[in-house]
Amino acid sequence: MTRYKKRRIASAVRLVLLLTLPVTAAVSARAIPAVKNAVSGIGGLHIGSAEKRTDEEVSSAVRTHKTADASILESSITLSEGYGLAGNDADADVKLISPLEMTADDPGPKPYTTIDSYSEGGDIIRTTYGEYSGTPFIDLAGGGQVNNKTDVPNETLLSESRCLPNFRVTDTDEPQVLIYHTHTTESFEPFVREKFDAGFNYRTTDETKNMVMVGNAIQAELEAAGYSVIHATDIHDYPSYNGSYARSRETILPILEQYPSIKVALDIHRDAISGDGTAVQPYVSIDGKEAAQIMIISGCDDGTLDMPNYMKNFHFAGSLQQQLESDYPGLTRPVLFDYRHYNQDLTTGSLLIEVGSHCNTLDQVQYSGQLIGKSLTRLLDSIKE
Numbered sequence: 001m002t003r004y005k006k007r008r009i010a011s012a013v014r015l016v017l018l019l020t021l022p023v024t025a026a027v028s029a030r031a032i033p034a035v036k037n038a039v040s041g042i043g044g045l046h047i048g049s050a051e052k053r054t055d056e057e058v059s060s061a062v063r064t065h066k067t068a069d070a071s072i073l074e075s076s077i078t079l080s081e082g083y084g085l086a087g088n089d090a091d092a093d094v095k096l097i098s099p100l101e102m103t104a105d106d107p108g109p110k111p112y113t114t115i116d117s118y119s120e121g122g123d124i125i126r127t128t129y130g131e132y133s134g135t136p137f138i139d140l141a142g143g144g145q146v147n148n149k150t151d152v153p154n155e156t157l158l159s160e161s162r163c164l165p166n167f168r169v170t171d172t173d174e175p176q177v178l179i180y181h182t183h184t185t186e187s188f189e190p191f192v193r194e195k196f197d198a199g200f201n202y203r204t205t206d207e208t209k210n211m212v213m214v215g216n217a218i219q220a221e222l223e224a225a226g227y228s229v230i231h232a233t234d235i236h237d238y239p240s241y242n243g244s245y246a247r248s249r250e251t252i253l254p255i256l257e258q259y260p261s262i263k264v265a266l267d268i269h270r271d272a273i274s275g276d277g278t279a280v281q282p283y284v285s286i287d288g289k290e291a292a293q294i295m296i297i298s299g300c301d302d303g304t305l306d307m308p309n310y311m312k313n314f315h316f317a318g319s320l321q322q323q324l325e326s327d328y329p330g331l332t333r334p335v336l337f338d339y340r341h342y343n344q345d346l347t348t349g350s351l352l353i354e355v356g357s358h359c360n361t362l363d364q365v366q367y368s369g370q371l372i373g374k375s376l377t378r379l380l381d382s383i384k385e
Contacts, residue, residue, distance in 0.1 A: 108205025145327030221373025292356025
C-alpha cells in the first residue's frame with residue numbers, strides 16, 4: 001500500500017471519528033459534568049499590564065526573545081500530521097466538541113481550574129475593539145489595520161501590504177502548514193462571567209484547555225479543506241517560562257528541516273489585557289456566536305535581529321489580515337508591526353497570532369481558531385500553484 005493511500009484511509013477513519021465524537025461527548029457530558037472533571041486551580045493571578053484605549057491597546061503583553069536557562073523542559077516532539085479529505089473547502093461544516101465537554105487523558109502537573117476553587121476577583125470588561133485613528137495606524141485596502149511601531153514609513157508599509165505572500169502552496173500530501181505554541185500553557189476563562197478568578201493564573205498543562213486546543217481548531221479547518229498540517233503540541237513554557245522561545249525554536253527547526261514543504265509557521269498565543277483590578281474580554285459576534293478578537297504580530301528587524309526577510313513575513317501578515325477582515329469584519333485588532341523576533345526568521349510565512357486575551361472564554365477562542373483556519377484556507381487557495 002502506498003504512503004498516499006495509507007493517508008487517504010487515515011483521513012476516512014478520522015471522518016468517521018469526527019461524526020461519532022459528538023455522540024460520545026454528549027454521553028460523557030451527561031455522565032460526568034465537564035467542569036467537575038477538572039481539578040484544583042493553580043497559583044495566583046499573574047497577568048499582563050494594563051492597556052488603556054490608546055495606541056497601546058494593540059500592543060501584546062511583552063514577550064522578549066530570551067536564551068534558554070538551566071531548567072529547559074525535556075520533552076519529545078509531539079506531532080499531529082493531518083492529511084485532509086480532498087474536495088472540501090473553507091466552508092466545510094467542521095464540528096468541534098466544546099472545550100468544557102472535553103477531558104484530557106492526562107491533564108499534566110498544572111490542571112485546569114475548577115468552580116470549587118474559584119476566588120472572585122475584579123471586573124471582567126467585555127468590549128469590542130473597533131478601528132483606531134492616529135499616526136501609527138494604517139488602514140489596509142482589503143480591511144483591517146496595521147499598528148506601525150517602527151521607523152518604516154507608513155506609506156512603505158501600505159504599499160507592501162498590497163503584496164501577496166512570497167510563497168505558493170500546491171496540491172500535495174506533504175505538510176505545508178506548521179502550528180506550534182511557544183507559550184503552550186496559556187489558558188482562558190471557562191465561560192462568560194462578571195468577575196475573573198483571582199485564584200487562577202490562566203495557565204494549564206491540560207491541552208483541552210490551553211493553546212493546543214486553539215491550534216487544534218485551526219488545524220481541523222485546514223485539514224477539512226485538504227491541507228496537510230503538522231501541529232507541534234510540546235510544552236515550552238513549563239516548568240520554566242524564561243527560555244520559551246529558545247525551546248520552541250529547538251522544536252520547530254528539526255520539523256522544518258524534515259519537511260521543506262512547509263510554507264506557513266504559526267505560533268499561536270493569547271494576549272493578557274488587564275489593569276486597575278480589571279481584565280478585558282475582547283470579543284465580537286460573528287454569525288450569532290461570540291469569537292475572541294485576534295491580533296497578528298509581524299516582526300521588523302532594526303538591524304540587530306537577523307531577520308533580513310522580515311518584509312516577506314509582513315506580506316503574509318497583510319494578506320491574512322485583509323482576508324480575515326473581509327471574511328469576518330471586526331474579528332481582528334490591528335496587526336502589530338514592531339521590532340520583535342519571535343523566531344520569525346525561519347520561514348517567509350512565520351507569524352505570531354494572539355487569539356483573544358486571558359479573560360476570553362474557552363468557547364470564544366476555539367471559535368476564533370476555526371475562523372482563522374477558514375480564512376487561512378481561503379488565502380492559501382488563492383495562491384495555490
